[in-house]
Amino acid sequence: MPLAPYFRFYTGPVTFLVCISYLIIFTTTVTIHEYGWAAPEKGSGERMGLDLEGAMSDLRVIAQYPHPHNSAQNDIVHDYILSRTRSIAAGKAFVDVDDDTVSNVTFVVDETQNGNVVYFEGNNVLVKVEGERSDLPAVLLSAHFDSVPTAPGATDDGMGITSLLALLSHYAEHRPSRTLVFNFNNGEEYGLYGAKAFLPHPWASLPQTFINLEGTGQGGRPVLFRTSSPHVTSAYHRVPHPHGNSVSADAFKRGVIRSRTDYTVYETMGWEGLDVAFYKGRSWYHTMGDNVPALGGVKSQWAMLETAYYATEGLMADEESNHGGDTVFFDVLGSALAVFTRRTVYIINIFLLIFGPMVVGGLLWWNHGRRRTAFPFPLHGWVRFPVAFVVTCGGTIGLALVINRVNPYIVHSSSYVVLLSLLCTSFVLLAVTLRLFASIRPVHQQKVIVLIELYVFWWFLLAVATGLEGPPQFLVAPYFVTLFYSGTLFGLLLGLAEDTVLEWRGDKEKERIVRVPGQFEGDPEVEVSGNDLHDDALPDEPTERTPLVTRTQPEPVNPLQEGERQISGLWMFQFWLAVVFPAIWASQTVLLVMTSMGQTLVDGNPSIPAYLSIALLGILIILPLAPFVHPIHLNVTWALLLVLVGSTIWCLFAAPFTPTYPFKVFYQQEITLDVIPIKDQVMLGGLASIAPATVKEWKPEGEVTCEQDMEVKFRPNLRACTWEGHDGAKGMGVEYSITRTGPVSARVAITGSNSRVCGVLFNSPVRSVVIASAAPATSPLDSVNQILLHSRTWDRTFEIDFEFEQDLEGGSVWCEYADPRPGQIPDFDEVLQSIPVWATVTKGYSALVVAKKSWALPGL
Numbered sequence: 001m002p003l004a005p006y007f008r009f010y011t012g013p014v015t016f017l018v019c020i021s022y023l024i025i026f027t028t029t030v031t032i033h034e035y036g037w038a039a040p041e042k043g044s045g046e047r048m049g050l051d052l053e054g055a056m057s058d059l060r061v062i063a064q065y066p067h068p069h070n071s072a073q074n075d076i077v078h079d080y081i082l083s084r085t086r087s088i089a090a091g092k093a094f095v096d097v098d099d100d101t102v103s104n105v106t107f108v109v110d111e112t113q114n115g116n117v118v119y120f121e122g123n124n125v126l127v128k129v130e131g132e133r134s135d136l137p138a139v140l141l142s143a144h145f146d147s148v149p150t151a152p153g154a155t156d157d158g159m160g161i162t163s164l165l166a167l168l169s170h171y172a173e174h175r176p177s178r179t180l181v182f183n184f185n186n187g188e189e190y191g192l193y194g195a196k197a198f199l200p201h202p203w204a205s206l207p208q209t210f211i212n213l214e215g216t217g218q219g220g221r222p223v224l225f226r227t228s229s230p231h232v233t234s235a236y237h238r239v240p241h242p243h244g245n246s247v248s249a250d251a252f253k254r255g256v257i258r259s260r261t262d263y264t265v266y267e268t269m270g271w272e273g274l275d276v277a278f279y280k281g282r283s284w285y286h287t288m289g290d291n292v293p294a295l296g297g298v299k300s301q302w303a304m305l306e307t308a309y310y311a312t313e314g315l316m317a318d319e320e321s322n323h324g325g326d327t328v329f330f331d332v333l334g335s336a337l338a339v340f341t342r343r344t345v346y347i348i349n350i351f352l353l354i355f356g357p358m359v360v361g362g363l364l365w366w367n368h369g370r371r372r373t374a375f376p377f378p379l380h381g382w383v384r385f386p387v388a389f390v391v392t393c394g395g396t397i398g399l400a401l402v403i404n405r406v407n408p409y410i411v412h413s414s415s416y417v418v419l420l421s422l423l424c425t426s427f428v429l430l431a432v433t434l435r436l437f438a439s440i441r442p443v444h445q446q447k448v449i450v451l452i453e454l455y456v457f458w459w460f461l462l463a464v465a466t467g468l469e470g471p472p473q474f475l476v477a478p479y480f481v482t483l484f485y486s487g488t489l490f491g492l493l494l495g496l497a498e499d500t501v502l503e504w505r506g507d508k509e510k511e512r513i514v515r516v517p518g519q520f521e522g523d524p525e526v527e528v529s530g531n532d533l534h535d536d537a538l539p540d541e542p543t544e545r546t547p548l549v550t551r552t553q554p555e556p557v558n559p560l561q562e563g564e565r566q567i568s569g570l571w572m573f574q575f576w577l578a579v580v581f582p583a584i585w586a587s588q589t590v591l592l593v594m595t596s597m598g599q600t601l602v603d604g605n606p607s608i609p610a611y612l613s614i615a616l617l618g619i620l621i622i623l624p625l626a627p628f629v630h631p632i633h634l635n636v637t638w639a640l641l642l643v644l645v646g647s648t649i650w651c652l653f654a655a656p657f658t659p660t661y662p663f664k665v666f667y668q669q670e671i672t673l674d675v676i677p678i679k680d681q682v683m684l685g686g687l688a689s690i691a692p693a694t695v696k697e698w699k700p701e702g703e704v705t706c707e708q709d710m711e712v713k714f715r716p717n718l719r720a721c722t723w724e725g726h727d728g729a730k731g732m733g734v735e736y737s738i739t740r741t742g743p744v745s746a747r748v749a750i751t752g753s754n755s756r757v758c759g760v761l762f763n764s765p766v767r768s769v770v771i772a773s774a775a776p777a778t779s780p781l782d783s784v785n786q787i788l789l790h791s792r793t794w795d796r797t798f799e800i801d802f803e804f805e806q807d808l809e810g811g812s813v814w815c816e817y818a819d820p821r822p823g824q825i826p827d828f829d830e831v832l833q834s835i836p837v838w839a840t841v842t843k844g845y846s847a848l849v850v851a852k853k854s855w856a857l858p859g860l
Contacts, residue, residue: 007569009447014631017572021580029587032334033595036221037241039302046240050170050309055162055301058084062145062161063154063292068818069146069187069790070757070847077145081125081184084165088172094130095172099123101792103197106777115785119771121792122197124185128206129171131178131316138179138203139315140210140271141167141308142195142262144188149818150667150843151290155278155300157188158292160213163305167312178316181207188262190757190846193790195262199269200775209235209315210273212263213308218281218290219300221334222307223592225279226252226263228272230327230341235314236274239307242337245330245592250477272324276307282599283412283661286842288832328479330585342469342476349466349482356459356489360452363496367503381443385453385626388433393619395429396422400615401608403651408607409687410651411614413661415598417647417654419590422615424644426622431629431637438630447571448499450627451492451578458485480589480620484582487624491578498567571628579624590617602664602687604717657690657838665694665835666715668844669827671728674853680725682827685712685844688719695721698834714845725827729817729849734758736813736853740860745803748855752815756791757847758798762811772799810856816847825849 006013040046042053061080067073082099089095101123109116125145131138143160147153164182171180181203185194198204209232213222224244227233236242252259263275278300284290295301326342400422403410411418438446462485465478590613597610657663665686672679684695692706706721733753740746745768752758762785769781771789789798822829828848831841 007572009571009631011631011633014571014628015633015636017575018625018628018632019636021575022583025580025583025587028333029584029591033221033588033591036299036303036334039298048170048309049174050305051166052298052302052305054169055159055166055305056298058162058165059154059158059301060292063147063152063158063290066149066152066288066820067145067147068149068820068846069190070755070816070818071149072819073821074146074186078123078125078186081145081161081165085125085127085168085182085184088165088169089127092172094175095168096128096130098126098128098201098203100126100197100201103200104773104775105193105196105200106771106774106781107196108777108779108781109191109788115765115783117769117777117781117784117787118191118193118790119774119787119798120187120190120193120197120790122186122194123792124183124194124198124201126184126198126201126203127168127182128203129168129176129180129182131176131180133178136178136319137208138181138206139312140181140183140207140266140273141213141312142183142185142198142210142266143213144185144194144262146186146189146194147290148189148286148843148846149820149848150841151286151288152292153290154292154295155215155217155219155281155290156285157213157215159219159278159301159304160215162301163213163308166305167308170309176316179206180312180316185262187790190790192260192262192265195265199265204269208271209318210266210271211308211311211315212261212266212273212275213304214261214263214275214277216259216282216285217278218284219295220278220280220303221300222276222278222304223248224274224329225249225261225277226275227327227329228267228274229324230339231318231320231324232272232274232315233327233329233337233339235318236311236329237337237339238310238314239337240310241303241306241334242331243334244337245589246328246479247330247477247589248592248596249327249329250475274311276304276311278304280595282595283602283664284840285599287662287664287840289662289840326474326476328476331588333584333588340479342474342479345476345479345482346466346469349462349469352482352485352489353459353462353466356455356485360455360489360492360496363493363500364452367496367499381441381446381449382453384434384437384446385450385457388430388437388626389457389623391433392426392429392623396426396619397612397615399425399648400611403648404607404611406652407654407656409601409656409690410654411594411598411607411610412601412656412663413658414650414654414656415594415614417650418611419594419614419618421644421647421651422618423621424640424647426619427625427629428637428641428644430622430626431632434626434630435632435634435637446630447574447627448492448495451488451495451574454578454624454626455485455488455492458488461485480585483585484620484624487578487582491574491627494570494574494577498570501567575628579628582624583621586617586620590614590621593617599661604687604715606717655838659837662838662840663687663690663694664842665691665831665839666712666718666844667828667831667841667848668712668714669725669728669825669849671725671732671849671851672853673734673851678728680728681722682725682831683712683720683722683844684831685715685718685720691719691721694835694839695723697836699723712844727826728851729819730754730824732815732817732849732851734813734815734851734853736855738855738858740858741801742803743860744805745801746857747799747801748813749797749799750789750813750815751795751797753795755815755817756794756796757789757818758813758815759786759788760800760811760813761786762802762804762808764805764808766802766804766808768801768803770801772801804857808857810854812852812854814850814852817849817851818843818847820848 067077085097089097104121106119145161187193226249328340461481465481468475593613668683704723712718731754735751737749750758765783767782
């Protein structure tokens with residue numbers, strides 16, 4: 001039985017290959033994305049001697065309870081890490097531990113924030129492992145051990161800390177080739193303060209490269225969010241299961257994704273590094289759901305530990321100096337990492353923009369322009385892809401906007417259903433449009449025609465992408481256009497080469513052969529190539545020899561039934577080039593984007609970017625299929641239409657928040673101590689349409705105020721419900737004194753009871769600020785409106801000298817409280833116990849409670 005029919009461009013083979021290919025692509029990418037790889041068995045070579053069990057034991061201690069910087073539990077975690085590092089370093093002359101209780105920094109938070117100043121006393125745990133080659137610059141490994149007050153911090157950043165402890169233990173037994181500096185820093189959650197406190201330390205002069213480990217979610221696979229250069233990205237190439245995409249790096253760089261990590265602090269020093277972070281399960285980010293049991297085992301811990309180890313090995317092995325420059329990178333099914341410089345991609349694009357049209361144009365002329373006998377492309381076969389493209393994009397984006405309008409937060413809990421609905425929309429619209437063209441106005445070469453039109457589309461996009469990758473924008477995200485363009489180009493070249501071979505061989509089996517009557521009655525039938533049939537094949541006017549029975553030209557062959565002129569099986573290679581590889585990239589990317597953005601809407605982010613991103617990436621998954629879609633069996637379209645209807649109904653009417661994917665509310669309590677009676681206000685912020693429901697189920701309506709215009713000052717685009725609190729924070733208290741030291745100078749002293757974070761606010765800017773015991777500030781402290789003060793000790797008295805203008809009247813002082821242990825903040829306990837099961841609580845500000853008093857400037 002001949003096998004050739006099973007490989008021809010017919011309905012059966014095309015339907016089978018398309019369905020099985022997309023099934024494999026989706027199954028593989030989703031499985032890798034959701035489950036990753038299992039941790040190797042203890043003692044296996046893949047472990048590389050790393051102590052995974054020890055890391056998990058450390059994690060259970062560190063992430064047992066919330067341990068924010070301003071809490072007693074934070075001191076317990078600090079002391080545990082210090083004890084562990086000293087135990088590891090014991091007896092190792094090349095390992096040095098420093099409990100940094102000296103460093104302090106004073107800096108302006110942001111030049112645009114109108115004079116907000118921070119004074120911070122660090123208590124980082126630092127370790128230096130002296131390398132065998134002291135002539136090489138060191139590598140910095142960094143993670144933070146403080147959590148927010150509403151989360152135990154297993155992911156943020158417990159697994160980062162335990163990975164560093166495991167690496168320290170490993171390199172204490174296997175001396176590294178170059179020096180490693182470990183920064184177990186404290187205070188990241190307040191504003192990256194621990195990393196800033198490291199910079200004055202003498203060891204900060206040693207590194208030129210770094211790895212920062214972070215977490216924003218609930219385990220999963222760590223992703224390479226950002227990287228400084230191709231130089232350091234190549235080190236990440238060693239990771240056995242890399243995960244990353246420079247689209248996210250561009251999003252960070254351009255401010256599309258707003259998230260700060262210690263990476264930004266180190267990068268300002270001119271160091272090059274990698275920012276590696278967990279990102280899945282963001283609905284549990286900064287909540288009590290960020291705990292060890294929720295990780296479901298050791299897989300996430302191993303993923304971070306393995307990544308950190310191999311990236312460290314890569315940076316240590318690289319002896320080249322720093323290069324800088326933008327990087328294009330992406331992983332391939334978690335098994336390999338492609339790394340290019342932006343300049344390399346830019347040059348490749350220019351080459352492809354010139355080379356592609358030349359070769360395509362040359363083959364088209366050779367096959368179809370130089371001789372009349374070549375198989376022609378009929379004029380009515382064109383513009384079918386542009387029409388299908390407009391219909392597909394319009395329908396898919398339109399549905400995304402409808403879902404966004406009707407049920408905007410459904411992507412929070414049902415992102416896969418949203419993606420499924422949009423994918424089905426893209427396929428159904430693309431298939432129906434091109435199949436209608438193939439049925440109503442059939443052409444023999446629709447695959448090649450659509451490939452040509454698709455190629456022209458990608459050529460124009462590549463021209464735009466090349467412009468964006470060059471000056472002045474220097475973007476890296478448009479690199480994906482190069483992948484799609486290249487796949488389409490090489491698929492088209494195979495198709496045109498196929499035509500060339502067929503013409504050269506004159507292969508009758510692969511040409512349309514029809515039998516037509518002879519020109520005159522009684523003449524025998526003759527075989528004629530369909531290429532040679534023209535309107536003059538029969539005489540225009542009847543003559544005396546014209547047969548009485550009219551002879552007509554044969555009907556054109558319907559490509560849906562007869563297939564296209566082809567070399568059997570070659571279309572499969574076109575399919576793999578033009579469809580499979582682009583679809584893999586788009587599938588991986590949509591999962592990354594969907595997971596990164598889908599659960600950020602409860603933070604106040606707009607919903608449209610999330611839906612448009614999913615819709616556009618869904619279109620990119622389906623669009624390469626355009627040249628191959630018209631022979632696909634109609635039953636596939638009907639089946640996906642049913643899936644489309646069901647998934648769309650779910651997206652429009654299902655509840656967006658569930659106990660598994662909860663709604664997030666932001667807690668903040670503010671107490672004014674110098675009024676009678678004491679003013680105690682509790683605020684619960686959240687999305688305006690949802691937040692009131694989280695309160696009114698358990699608070700009497702008369703006690704709660706939920707106004708639409710009550711915007712949360714620390715969370716844009718959110719609204720607050722407020723009510724009168726009861727007891728504030730246990731042991732809270734704020735004392736201050738204000739003394740004139742001259743005609744235009746004064747000193748304020750602040751003491752917080754049971755706190756080590758206080759602050760002072762001036763009602764008009766002051767200058768020449770001097771904080772007692774502070775190291776020199778990084779910039780002049782003039783035009784200061786507010787000072788935030790962090791001590792490493794409890795109940796510290798802060799003293800600040802300043803000069804002022806004549807219009808200064810006074811201001812306020814405050815201290816913060818962030819201990820979430822039961823009984824410490826009764827109103828917070830009440831919220832935790834009373835909110836619905838489909839909601840969870842996170843901190844609104846760095847602290848849970850702020851206690852404040854007003855002050856007035858005394859006379860001389």
